[in-house]
Amino acid sequence: MCRMSVLLFTIIVLLGAFLAGLVGSLTGLGGGVIIIPLLTLVLGVDIHYAIGASIISVIATSSGSAAAYVKEGITNIRIGMFLEIATTVSAVFGAVITVFINPNFIAMIFGAILLFSAIMMIKKRTEQSDAGEPGKIARFFSLNGSYPTASGQRYYTVHNVAGGFLMMFIAGIVSGLLGIGSGALKVVAMDNIMRIPFKVSTTTSNFMMGVTAAASAIVYLHRGQIDPVIAMPVALGVLAGAMTGARVLIGMRSGKLKVVFAVIVTFLALQMIYNGYQGRL
Amino acid sequence: MLNRKMLPQNDKDLQIILGTLLRVGVIASMTIVLLGGVVYIAFNYTDLVNYTTFRPNSAKYSSIGAVFSGLRSMDGAAIIQSGILLLIFTPVLRVVFSVFGFLIERDYLYVSVGLFVLSVILFSLSNSLVG
Numbered sequence: 001m002c003r004m005s006v007l008l009f010t011i012i013v014l015l016g017a018f019l020a021g022l023v024g025s026l027t028g029l030g031g032g033v034i035i036i037p038l039l040t041l042v043l044g045v046d047i048h049y050a051i052g053a054s055i056i057s058v059i060a061t062s063s064g065s066a067a068a069y070v071k072e073g074i075t076n077i078r079i080g081m082f083l084e085i086a087t088t089v090s091a092v093f094g095a096v097i098t099v100f101i102n103p104n105f106i107a108m109i110f111g112a113i114l115l116f117s118a119i120m121m122i123k124k125r126t127e128q129s130d131a132g133e134p135g136k137i138a139r140f141f142s143l144n145g146s147y148p149t150a151s152g153q154r155y156y157t158v159h160n161v162a163g164g165f166l167m168m169f170i171a172g173i174v175s176g177l178l179g180i181g182s183g184a185l186k187v188v189a190m191d192n193i194m195r196i197p198f199k200v201s202t203t204t205s206n207f208m209m210g211v212t213a214a215a216s217a218i219v220y221l222h223r224g225q226i227d228p229v230i231a232m233p234v235a236l237g238v239l240a241g242a243m244t245g246a247r248v249l250i251g252m253r254s255g256k257l258k259v260v261f262a263v264i265v266t267f268l269a270l271q272m273i274y275n276g277y278q279g280r281l
Numbered sequence: 282m283l284n285r286k287m288l289p290q291n292d293k294d295l296q297i298i299l300g301t302l303l304r305v306g307v308i309a310s311m312t313i314v315l316l317g318g319v320v321y322i323a324f325n326y327t328d329l330v331n332y333t334t335f336r337p338n339s340a341k342y343s344s345i346g347a348v349f350s351g352l353r354s355m356d357g358a359a360i361i362q363s364g365i366l367l368l369i370f371t372p373v374l375r376v377v378f379s380v381f382g383f384l385i386e387r388d389y390l391y392v393s394v395g396l397f398v399l400s401v402i403l404f405s406l407s408n409s410l411v412g
Binding site: 003004005006007009010043044045046047048049056059060063064066067068069070071073075077078081082084085088089092095103141142210211213214215216217218219221222223224225226227228229230231232233235236239 | 293295296297299300301303304306307310311314315317318321322325326327328329330331332333334335336337338339340342343344358359361362365366368369370371372373375376379388390391394395397398401402404405406
């Protein structure tokens with residue numbers, strides 16, 4: 001990175017973070033997975049600082065959107081809090097081990113997760129939820145619920161809680177390791193394994209993300225990974241971009257747009273893997 | 282066949298309280314971050330940035346105590362970092378509120394779930410984890 005002034009750096013990061021937040025909310029990927037390659041590949045920022053700044057933007061955007069969803073009564077607070085047992089423990093674990101791993105290897109893991117997210121983004125989500133007989137654990141923890149639809153309350157039951165819990169544990173490690181929300185992995189756990197309706201899984205995943213990210217953010221803070229000069233434009237930019245994205249989103253989730261973004265994300269992923277492999281990060 | 286455990290839960294009041302809490306937390310913390318950013322740039326805009334290598338020891342505000350003592354001298358970076366701390370503790374406060382909510386509902390299972398999550402956060406506050 002060429003040496004640049006604080007003013008120039010702030011302006012560039014602010015613009016980049018705004019774009020990351022915008023694209024992140026239009027695609028459902030989240031801003032973190034886009035701001036990290038931007039900071040490391042384009043501005044040459046060390047990946048540890050990028051991770052620290054990204055986790056702050058994850059807390060801001062997820063809490064901001066969770067606030068709106070929770071009030072609509074779609075979020076299942078019990079599912080969220082139950083799964084937070086897994087994600088907070090594993091997020092702290094991920095944040096603790098991240099510094100013992102070679103930054104180039106972290107970049108390669110990051111690229112792999114990014115590729116996976118791009119695939120999940122294009123893949124059509126198939127609704128697998130039902131109101132059949134729930135599992136024992138789901139009943140014990142009162143995880144079954146309902147949410148408002150145009151045609152009244154829709155009831156659903158939760159399945160394979162143990163499997164979903166395990167998957168959430170993995171999502172938490174990835175979140176703590178890379179400073180991202182790992183929404184793509186949470187969707188796998190909730191949609192495919194626990195068979196929760198889309199609307200509920202999307203909003204509940206958002207609801208959980210804040211606490212999960214807070215758990216690892218505290219570890220990052222103590223380690224000196226959260227630099228205020230980077231975190232400030234990243235958090236403000238991503239949040240503003242995500243809010244703009246949410247406004248634009250209404251009636252605009254076109255398939256073509258998603259393919260364009262998936263290509264960009266795939267390119268970023270390959271760049272991260274290549275640079276990591278070459279030992280350049 | 283339907284018992285209490287199978288009946289779907291709604292927690293409408295709790296949801297509204299938690300939603301408001303999250304919104305207020307995000308708005309307040311981001312306002313402080315913006316304010317600190319303006320102060321920092323006003324005094325340091327010509328400084329050169331260098332983030333090519335991670336230098337954990339040169340981080341000025343890597344503990345809650347350091348942030349508060351930096352606030353006393355109205356350092357822009359410390360103001361930003363205090364906003365970030367408030368942001369980090371917003372979802373944590375959300376868990377505290379839900380514990381009280383479940384206490385009122387006499388749902389002791391979820392009171393313990395919430396307390397467990399809080400103890401994990403408390404554990405992450407211990408400096409020994411940094412490595």
